Amino acid sequence: MDEKIFITGNEAIARGAIAAGCKYFFGYPITPQSDIGEYLSAELPKIGGAFIQSESESASIYMLYGGAMSGERVMTSTSGCGFALMAEGISYISAAEVPCVVVDVMRMGPGIGTGGQQGQTDYRYATSGAGHGGSRCIVLAPASSQECFDMVQLAFYLTDIYGVLVIVLTDFIIGRMAEPVGIRTIDFGPVPEKDWALVGKGKKEGRTDRHFGGASYPPRSVGMSVPAYHEHQRQKYQNIMDTEVRYETYQAEDAELLLVSYGSSARVCRGAVELGRAEGLRLGLFRAITVWPFPREELREAVLRAGKVLVVEDSIGEFVDDVEFAVLGQVPVHLLGVWGRHQAGGSGIIHPERVLEEVRGLL
Amino acid sequence: MSSENKVKVYGAPSLRSFIPILHCPGCHYGAIIRILCENIEELGVGDRTVLLGGVGCSYTWPMLFVLDGAACPHGRAPAMATALKRVHPDTILITCQGDGDLGAIGLGCFMNALSRGEKLTTIFLNNAGYGMTGGQMAPTTLLGQVTTTTPRGRDPEIAGYPIHVAELAAVMKGTAYSARVTVHTPANYQKAKKAVKLALQKQIEGIGYGFVEFLSACPASWRMTPSECLEFIDEKMLAEYPLGEFKNVDRID
Numbered sequence: 001m002d003e004k005i006f007i008t009g010n011e012a013i014a015r016g017a018i019a020a021g022c023k024y025f026f027g028y029p030i031t032p033q034s035d036i037g038e039y040l041s042a043e044l045p046k047i048g049g050a051f052i053q054s055e056s057e058s059a060s061i062y063m064l065y066g067g068a069m070s071g072e073r074v075m076t077s078t079s080g081c082g083f084a085l086m087a088e089g090i091s092y093i094s095a096a097e098v099p100c101v102v103v104d105v106m107r108m109g110p111g112i113g114t115g116g117q118q119g120q121t122d123y124r125y126a127t128s129g130a131g132h133g134g135s136r137c138i139v140l141a142p143a144s145s146q147e148c149f150d151m152v153q154l155a156f157y158l159t160d161i162y163g164v165l166v167i168v169l170t171d172f173i174i175g176r177m178a179e180p181v182g183i184r185t186i187d188f189g190p191v192p193e194k195d196w197a198l199v200g201k202g203k204k205e206g207r208t209d210r211h212f213g214g215a216s217y218p219p220r221s222v223g224m225s226v227p228a229y230h231e232h233q234r235q236k237y238q239n240i241m242d243t244e245v246r247y248e249t250y251q252a253e254d255a256e257l258l259l260v261s262y263g264s265s266a267r268v269c270r271g272a273v274e275l276g277r278a279e280g281l282r283l284g285l286f287r288a289i290t291v292w293p294f295p296r297e298e299l300r301e302a303v304l305r306a307g308k309v310l311v312v313e314d315s316i317g318e319f320v321d322d323v324e325f326a327v328l329g330q331v332p333v334h335l336l337g338v339w340g341r342h343q344a345g346g347s348g349i350i351h352p353e354r355v356l357e358e359v360r361g362l363l
Numbered sequence: 364m365s366s367e368n369k370v371k372v373y374g375a376p377s378l379r380s381f382i383p384i385l386h387c388p389g390c391h392y393g394a395i396i397r398i399l400c401e402n403i404e405e406l407g408v409g410d411r412t413v414l415l416g417g418v419g420c421s422y423t424w425p426m427l428f429v430l431d432g433a434a435c436p437h438g439r440a441p442a443m444a445t446a447l448k449r450v451h452p453d454t455i456l457i458t459c460q461g462d463g464d465l466g467a468i469g470l471g472c473f474m475n476a477l478s479r480g481e482k483l484t485t486i487f488l489n490n491a492g493y494g495m496t497g498g499q500m501a502p503t504t505l506l507g508q509v510t511t512t513t514p515r516g517r518d519p520e521i522a523g524y525p526i527h528v529a530e531l532a533a534v535m536k537g538t539a540y541s542a543r544v545t546v547h548t549p550a551n552y553q554k555a556k557k558a559v560k561l562a563l564q565k566q567i568e569g570i571g572y573g574f575v576e577f578l579s580a581c582p583a584s585w586r587m588t589p590s591e592c593l594e595f596i597d598e599k600m601l602a603e604y605p606l607g608e609f610k611n612v613d614r615i616d
Contacts, residue, residue, distance in 0.1 A: 024450055050449045055475040059442045062435070062472070066443030069433055070450035092436050198431040198447060200454050202410025210425045211433040 002182030009148040009174040012181050013077065013103055014039040016152035019185045022073040022101070023049025026063035028056055028082060031116025032172045033105035036077040057082035061089030061102075068098035069211055071197025073156050077103035080113060083122055083130070090165055091131030092213040097163035099194075101155045102137075106171040108314075114346030118172040119338075120263060124318040126167050127292040136237050138166045138244065139292040141262045145179040153186045160191035162240055169291065171314070173264035173349070246289035247298055251277060255284025257359055258306035260299065260323050262288045265312045271352030272312075276359060283359060291319070296326040303327050308362055310334045312355055314341075334362060376400035378409055378429050385423045389582035389589030392420065392488065394546040395555075396427055399457070399486065402560045403430070408567060412455040413447055415440040417464035419495045421488060424459050438469020441476035444483045452482075455566055459486045463493045466502040466526050473532075477572050480537030480615070484566045484573040486559070487528055490581035491600065498584030502526040505603050510584070525603055529576040533609035539571030541610040545578040547596045551606070561611065571615045578604055 007015070014036045017025070023044055027037040041051040054060040060076045067074035078086065083104045093100060104126060108119025129135050138158050142151045148170060155166040196209045224232060251273050252258060259269040266287040276283035286302050288295055303309045303323075309331060311320040320335045327333055336358045341348030378400040384393045403409050409430060416424035418437035425432030435443050440458035448456045465473050465487050476483060492510050493499040499512040503525055507516040533541040540562045544555035555577065562573030578600045580592035587595060 024446070026446060052445065052449060052479075054442070055471065055478075058439075059472060059475065062439035062442035063446040065436075065439075066433075066446035067450055069443070070447050072450050074446070074450075088436055089439070198413045198433060198454075199451055200411035200413060200431055201429070204431075208429055208431050210431070212422075212425070213434065213436065 002184045004180050004182050006178055007145055007181050008035070008176055008178045009142070009145045009170055010035045010105065010176065011039055012145040012148035013152050013168065013170070013175075014043070015183070016149040017075050017101070017156070018043060018047065019149070019183070020073060020153040020156040022075050022156060023047055024067050024072055024074045025049075025076065026052045026054050026060045026067065026074070027076050027078065028054045028060050030057075030079045030082045032107055032175050033077050033079050033103065036103065036105075057085035058089070061086035061093075064100050064102070065089055065093050065096070065098065068093060068100040069096075069198045071194040071199065073099075075101045075103065077105065079105045079116070080107040080109050080122060081111075084125070087131045089131075090137065091133050091135045093165050094129075094131060094135030094137065095133070096211050096213040098211065099156075099159035099163055099165075101152065101159055101166050101168065103152070103168045103170070105175040106169065108346065116172070117346040118264070118314060118349055120171055120265060120314040121318070122169065123291065123313070123315065124321065126169050127294070127322070130167065136164065137292065138162070138164055138240060139169050139290065140166065141169045141289060141291045142174060143263050143266050143287065144174070145177070145181045148174065149181050149183070150186060154188065157188035157191065158244065162236060164236065164240065169263065171264050241293040244290060245293050245295045245298065247295040248287045248289055249302060250285040250287070252284030252286055252302050252306070254282055255306045256282040257308040257310060257363055258284050258286055258303055259310050259312060259355065259359075260286045260303070261312045262291055262319055265314055265350065268350055268352050269312050269355060272355035272359065275352055275356050281359065281363065288319075291322070294322045294326065299323065299326040300328065300330075303331060307331060310336060310355075310358060310362060312336045312340070312350060314338055314350060334358070376404060378404055380427055380429050382426045384427065386420060387583045389580060389592060390420075391546050391577070391579040394552060395486065395488070395577055395579065396424070398546070398552070398556045398559050399459075400428065402556065402563055406560065406563055406567065408455045408563070411453055412457065415444055415456065415458045417458070417460040417469070419461040419464050419493065421459045421461055421464070422495075438464050438467070438472050440464075441469070441473050441481070441483065441485065445476055445479070445481050448481060448483060455484070455563065457484045457486065457563075459488065461488045461494070462490065462501040462503040466528055470502075474535070477532060477535040477537045481572055482566050482569055484562050485575070487574065487576040488579050489528070489576050489604065490579045490584070492581060492584045494581050494584050498586075505599055527604065529574065529609050532572070532574045535572075536615060537572050538574060538610055539565035539612055539615060540573040540608070542574070542608045543576040543578065543604055543606050545596060545606065547578070547580065547593050558608070570613060576604075
């Protein structure tokens with residue numbers, strides 16, 4: 001049986017990274033994720049790795065890029081404004097197809113927002129590629145400490161398999177809430193050898209590798225024409241969309257109204273389903289686990305079966321755009337957003353009772 | 364005479380790749396590339412060297428060496444080199460960056476790498492302007508110098524003063540070596556070669572950061588012939604940017 005410990009989502013991210021064999025972390029302090037770096041600054045030197053506190057998130061992402069070229073598993077974490085500073089680097093990493101993981105523990109925005117409290121306001125930015133030039137990232141949205149621990153390991157596997165940057169998208173609630181976590185190292189299977197790593201040609205029988213971070217130069221497609229390079233990128237993203245969609249449903253089979261959500265808001269929705277079912281309301285939940293690729297087909301089927309849909313997210317509506325796109329206008333999509341919070345201050349959250357109140361208005 | 368009887372007295376260094384130098388006629392980068400190749404060969408570290416270019420004219424440099432390498436986003440080579448060095452401490456990391464790349468967009472990145480005491484070597488290419496984008500003002504542009512963005516000459520009231528990076532690097536504790544050199548005369552070429560060797564040795568011996576600033580001709584953006592460029596360096600650039608070693612220590616306490 002797994003060892004069980006009681007830890008926050010942030011600590012689960014840090015421990016999960018170590019479980020995945022990540023020994024190098026580069027990061028800059030920003031609420032609400034600074035404890036990820038704090039934990040790793042203590043632990044990584046013990047296992048022969050390194051923690052570097054960067055001077056900015058711009059530096060973090062370029063340390064990550066350089067670290068990814070080293071062939072080792074590397075990670076950074078950030079939030080909101082810091083995540084935005086990483087945009088250029090995320091695009092370069094995507095172009096170069098070097099594997100690495102970025103954790104974004106979302107905080108309320110825009111701008112300085114509420115100074116680091118809860119919000120799900122980086123969704124659109126993260127899922128639309130998080131960089132210039134049409135790049136894409138896989139985005140995983142864990143909803144518990146256990147999923148943080150497991151999904152950061154999955155993130156390292158997926159980035160090694162596809163050469164696509166993987167973003168683990170959590171938020172203040174998931175990052176700061178403590179829950180029991182089963183400690184387990186997950187074996188996802190073999191990953192490609194990183195024979196392109198910049199270790200000096202002496203360790204590669206004299207062969208040299210060069211990375212340029214631009215069209216026609218990534219390590220897995222050297223010397224391609226510009227259209228061939230973009231076709232290679234397109235096929236890679238299509239392959240991910242075809243094979244890596246992950247989602248979860250709860251009481252959705254006979255639901256008359258489907259709640260659709262992700263991350264911490266999906267936890268709230270689960271509570272609302274239980275409250276509603278106790279009253280005899282046929283509620284169900286559809287939770288996206290990969291938010292890019294988005295479970296479009298699966299969501300459309302579930303929504304059409306239920307006939308009514310309510311999206312819950314802690315923003316003015318970002319995730320809802322993907323739901324609208326999946327549903328293709330076949331049923332109305334309702335949204336409960338940041339206005340559903342229980343209080344006006346920065347520490348307000350949407351409670352299950354408020355979701356249920358919204359549901360009653362729709363049934 | 365058959366080829367067996369020929370003795371090679373001069374030729375391309377073995378670390379130069381087959382790709383031709385991609386710079387303009389009269390540009391000094393070819394000579395600086397040779398200095399780098401020769402020093403890496405003579406120090407015997409080619410098998411473990413990783414060379415990083417920046418954005419601008421040094422973007423193509425990783426192609427020109429038979430070394431592992433990468434071209435870095437604008438100004439970010441010191442951050443990327445930091446990670447590569449920390450993951451593989453036995454590698455030798457060289458960043459090659461222009462004056463826009465290091466002196467403007469990447470100044471913070473560079474200074475913070477010095478501040479952290481990284482064991483890296485940086486070759487800084489000061490040609491008093493932006494070459495690849497067509498001759499705009501750089502932080503190193505001389506006062507009064509006409510560029511495409513200082514059409515009436517650089518006015519300090521509008522555009523500030525030339526930045527002295529070699530002197531700036533020398534005040535940082537983590538710097539083991541900082542020098543400014545040129546390749547505009549044969550004697551200076553020899554001095555420059557020695558400076559680059561010292562800057563590499565500081566990294567190889569684990570002492571600290573090694574930094575060499577090259578004053579370098581840019582005939583295309585200066586709108587001068589190659590020989591006029593030599594005069595410009597001699598008369599104008601040396602007056603603003605004195606040559607010499609600004610720091611050379613064998614230990615950082």
